[in-house]
């Protein structure tokens with residue numbers, strides 16, 4: 001579950017970077033996630049994994065784990081000790097075998 | 103007169119890249135060069151050398167020669183066999199010792 | 205010739221700020237006293253500038269255009285970047301930059317065959333720079349900073365040999381290109397064992413951390429280069445532990461010196477082993493040997 | 496395993512298009528027949544894809560964020576970029592891309608420890624890609640292209656040893672990662688001697704060019720790596736001649752093979768020596784040896 005599967009060609013990496021860098025895009029993602037996903041050339045399985053919060057599947061496709069951790073915080077919360085703890089626990093739950101944690 | 107003096111920290115490199123990449127900026131540069139130069143953190147001697155078309159001085163400061171050739175074409179002309187020939191000849195004249203070719 | 209008067213390695217886990225109050229007293233003591241010791245050593249050393257090497261954490265560049273080293277040339281460095289604020293729980297800060305030293309560093313590394321990137325605009329800082337800046341109160345100390353964000357996690361990762369060579373070039377640059385009598389501080393910001401974003405997010409490899417701290421304090425760089433492989437760091441926490449490559453850059457710059465640490469602690473909520481090393485820049489000096 | 500079925504090196508001076516009509520008949524003949532020969536060799540070889548290595552000429556990246564290799568992952572490649580049109584005097588073109596092969600190349604080089612950049616948006620092409628595309632009529636041939644723009648001019652420049660190693664990794668990638676039976680063409684686009692933007696803008700080093708063409712046609716890579724230094728290329732035309740590093744990448748990928756050229760010519764207005772080499776990919780094959 002390290003970097004062996006890393007595939008930098010995956011578009012999900014760009015989605016996460018843009019969400020991190022733009023308050024506006026984060027607001028739009030919260031309000032209408034599908035519309036934001038439409039803007040990225042995601043593979044079908046890649047999009048499905050994002051929609052179902054299946055980090056395990058995304059990591060198997062080649063998502064960089066550091067950006068995976070940030071995607072979890074973008075979805076579940078980013079405040080120290082609060083939302084970020086939920087995000088970390090959800091992420092770990094997915095990666096340790098549960099897959100989808102939607 | 104090669105790459106020994108190269109100083110990538112010089113702002114003139116950014117000016118040339120932007121001119122190359124933007125039709126609008128080129129039009130503004132032609133109409134009001136000083137206003138465009140104001141937007142770049144140029145050193146005093148660097149700005150003066152641009153204003154006086156002193157490629158020799160710019161190369162001595164560390165301008166990359168490939169971008170120097172492009173700056174000459176941005177100023178003197180860019181069409182094969184026509185303006186570009188003028189540009190090349192002006193540049194060579196400056197570099198071979200004349201300095202300012204304004 | 206300029207001189208390296210301070211050299212240290214220290215972790216930057218975001219919990220060291222946001223989760224510090226909630227930590228047990230003994231853990232908190234180690235964190236606070238470690239950074240207080242580093243800050244006072246920097247002051248005692250009369251450092252004119254602090255160059256920090258730290259993992260970029262994919263904060264500044266796209267994954268398909270990822271530089272190995274990115275120098276901050278700004279006049280002042282402001283942080284943390286907006287999205288990281290709630291996560292770190294850190295105050296906003298503004299630290300003086302050193303644009304001329306940054307430009308000299310960029311040129312000096314270029315001339316020494318080391319490809320770096322450099323940027324005049326403010327970089328996006330997360331815990332990498334924010335944690336040491338806040339815990340050492342760097343803005344109040346008034347020491348200007350040159351941040352160098354480093355690729356510790358995006359393959360192909362410059363390994364311990366490459367990072368040590370970069371450090372050797374850095375040391376050569378400091379001694380030969382910077383103004384005589386300039387006093388330079390170096391910090392490697394990152395580690396210890398942790399696996400951010402991984403299935404073992406809460407894993408801390410205490411045995412690895414203690415081995416590493418002892419090894420870098422010993423000054424035995426031959427063993428370090430032989431044993432601190434990417435594989436070993438990945439095993440001690442994938443994608444996080446390899447931040448120790450920032451310490452390796454500093455070690456390459458200073459060469460073999462003994463160091464000391466200010467205590468090691470494991471606290472699950474930090475999701476990262478905590479311990480720092482300060483190297484003795486007065487050791488191995490010819491004049492000391494002769495005394 | 497996939498196979499390299501075509502490998503060549505050729506210059507891309509903009510004058511080869513914009514100033515071709517005005518050139519003397521014998522010069523024009525060499526230019527036209529050289530590229531016609533290369534195009535028909537690519538067709539005879541039934542190439543499924545053409546990977547072109549070519550100097551980026553600072554067309555795509557800022558000078559303080561300059562990658563050594565930049566892969567074009569676009570679905571189609573359109574050029575030339577607007578500002579270069581009058582300078583090259585070239586028609587607009589659209590060449591099929593090969594995004595999956597480009598992504599595989601990016602991943603394959605990453606896994607082999609070679610840092611490359613990759614971009615899904617259309618790259619900015621100047622003469623580097625436009626000249627070989629137009630002179631070989633690549634769009635009409637219908638062969639998809641993967642352009643890899645290379646740093647041949649911005650220090651620190653990856654030297655002949657590094658570029659050869661990149662080529663060896665490229666060859667390994669082609670043979671082991673690409674689909675079996677895929678037929679790959681490789682072109683190194685750049686050179687020969689020239690000094691664009693320099694005080695010797697009109698200088699062409701005929702002795703160097705003839706030495707170089709003979710050497711690369713001989714297949715003697717040990718001598719090539721020893722003697723084709725950056726210093727030697729700089730002496731033969733600063734900032735331009737080192738584009739021959741794109742040929743070195745191709746040579747690293749194919750290993751020692753004999754090659755032939757289609758004539759060499761010097762024409763002042765081209766500001767660049769002209770000559771191309773096509774390597775014999777059937778040479779040194781075990782089955783041929785046994786025959």
Ligand SMILES: [Fe+3]
Pocket residue numbers: 216217259261332394395447
């Ligand atoms: Fe970190």
Ligand SMILES: [Fe+3]
Pocket residue numbers: 507508550552623685686738
């Ligand atoms: Fe070229």
